[in-house]
Amino acid sequence: MIIAVVLGIVQAALWAHAGAVAQAAADHGVEVAALLGSDDATGIAAAQDFARNAGTLSNVVVSADNADGSELVEMQITGTYPTIFGSLSVTASATTIRERLPDT
Numbered sequence: 001m002i003i004a005v006v007l008g009i010v011q012a013a014l015w016a017h018a019g020a021v022a023q024a025a026a027d028h029g030v031e032v033a034a035l036l037g038s039d040d041a042t043g044i045a046a047a048q049d050f051a052r053n054a055g056t057l058s059n060v061v062v063s064a065d066n067a068d069g070s071e072l073v074e075m076q077i078t079g080t081y082p083t084i085f086g087s088l089s090v091t092a093s094a095t096t097i098r099e100r101l102p103d104t
Contacts, residue, residue: 007084011083014081014083014084015081015083015088015090017081018056018057018079018081018090019090019092021051021054021056021057022051022057022077022090022091023092024050024054025047025050025051025054025057025060025062025077026047026075026076026077026092026094027094028046028050029043029044029046029048029050029062029064029075029094030043030074030094030095030096031043031096032046032047033046033064033075033098034073034096034098034099036100036101040064040066040073040075043075044062044063044064044075047062047075047077048060048062051077051079056081057081058079058080058081058082058087059080060078061077061078062075062076062077063075063076070098071098071100072095072096072097072098073095073096073097073098074093074094074095075095076091076093077091078091
């Protein structure tokens, strides 16, 4: 019984960490894509690089559902993370407003 509880705690910690990494990568990706003069492809590359450097997620897929030039930047990240009994997937998304020059 004690081993099952310990394995459950370890599994929960792995899930929480993978979710935090995926969310941080999504946040980073939308912030890069939202910069003035940037585009969605740059944000996707930044999110993939962030997730790869974190070392927790594998099979990372990053997508942006909006067209360049729209006011909002939306990004979704899906990846797998190792568990005690194999691997599971985690998904995160982030949205922010694209920077633009003020109307004068």
